[in-house]
Amino acid sequence: MEIQIISGFFGAGKTTFLNKYLPLLNGKTAVIENGSGDIPLDKDLIQEDVLVRDLYAGCICCSLAFTLRKEIRAIAAGYHPDRIIIEPSGVGKLSDIVDACMRTGGTDGLGQISLKTIVLVDLSAFEECEEAFGAFYLDQIEHARLLLFSGLDRMESEQKENLIKRVRDHNPTAVFYGDDWRKLDGQSLLELIQRMQGSKEGHFVRKDHGWKTIINKGRLKNAPR
């Protein structure tokens, strides 16, 4: 079973991402939301057979991980989804959520878990958040497999590149998309997420000629269009 975690601090665009991403998916999908943001999931955009569960179990405490594991087990047993998508609280440590998900495969006996972590970062607030917040903020970035950025609208190119470099200093191996992901068409977004699936150390994506250029350990390759 595949589990995708859509993480990021308040205002980074998690729910906007889900509203764009969920309608693109085939197969059976279940969504677990932990806490609700200002923007609800747009039920009109989501396929009718997508199961959406709210998990109201606090935001950080040890019991959350346990409750999440129970919820994943219950969904797997009762709904048999192809994938579960988790939108955790914006102040949750992504490493804790990853650990909980992986334990559902090991300790909890759900078999092999394929895990993807997509982290949205409001680039315009990065410096302030990095300085001001507790460990959760950088923990999210450090455990991303795909980094998507928001807050780029009024940013000069040089400033944007510098900030992206600073984010990537915390996670140089994650795939990232250096432009406004909201402008990607559905197929391109899916391909970007596919790219993350095969990402290994040294792989990342950047916007040289659109996003479809991969740099693999310094060697340019063309990604499938």
Added chain:
Amino acid sequence: MHQDDQMTPMERLNGFLTGGEMDRILAMPLICSMSGHCAGMTHKQKRATAESEAHCQIEGYKKFGNDLLIAEYGLHTVGKALGSVMSDPKDAVPAIQEHVLKDLNDIDQLDFEKVRLKNSPDFQKHLDCAKIMIDQMGKEVPTGTLITGPFTAVSSIYPVEKLLKATRKDPDAIHKLMRLCTDVLKEIHEEFIAVGSMILFCEPIATGSIINAASYREFVLPYTIELMDNIHKHNGMVCYHICGDTKRIISEMVKTKPDMISVDNRVKMTLTKELAGPYMPIVGNVDPVEVMILGTPEEVDQAVLRCIQDSYDSPNGYILCTGCDLNGDIPLENLYAFMAAARKYGRYPVSSANWA
């Protein structure tokens, strides 16, 4: 008194506080959220009345002989009284579904009179629970009440992510909320102290996972010092607990001068002993999930042993505890194992001979 002990918990606590005789270390697994299971009740049945909450605590004590009964003002009662909407699950801890405060410009519209005892049925219920336990069991076992800290109380009014953002964008508004919550918490503390309860001062949202040390110093520390001073002014006793990783703020927590300090299992007891041990008793920290809920009795036994080995020689004393509240489907045999290990490895005088 439990059949396997030689002293009552109250006699043991008095020995601990006065340097007198003790049969074993104090052992206080946080049998709180899951206490219904001690009496065959769901969480919803347990939380329905003061009588049922007290009954579950007393049944737990009869089974295990743990050294503390726990009443539960809780983490969300301030927000709920003001109008935050809570879930009502059958067998889980209620959580906030909708916060009462949407906009920091509306702070003045919050009616904190609703939080006061005369206007809050939940406050009255939890206070009645403490009274029942103290009336029925007070000569034998102490009672503590789990009460939110001020920063966590603010998070029950205004969502934590917005709260965190506002510490940068609108710090004055957060200070205003902290002031209001601090003032109302004073009355809450005083009421529970007046009936004879200890204060279990819990501040999970101030964890180092969420706020850094600078924010703790600015938004949490001054109000907490004020509350601790007020507790002591009213002759109360308080244990200060923050969940999660508190390594960077333990020394700041010490400055608030609680009577004892409790840490989550993410913090090593050896570090706690080094940073807080010279000033006050330390409390902790068997893993509540991986060991207490998911572990075997043998794993519980070994986790208790490690805690005692790391902590028994702390200069101002040590109380064996879980790293956080016990939640979920905890096997009761693990609680028996916890207390059996406390009696075995924590037998006084504690020394390596106990585990040789």
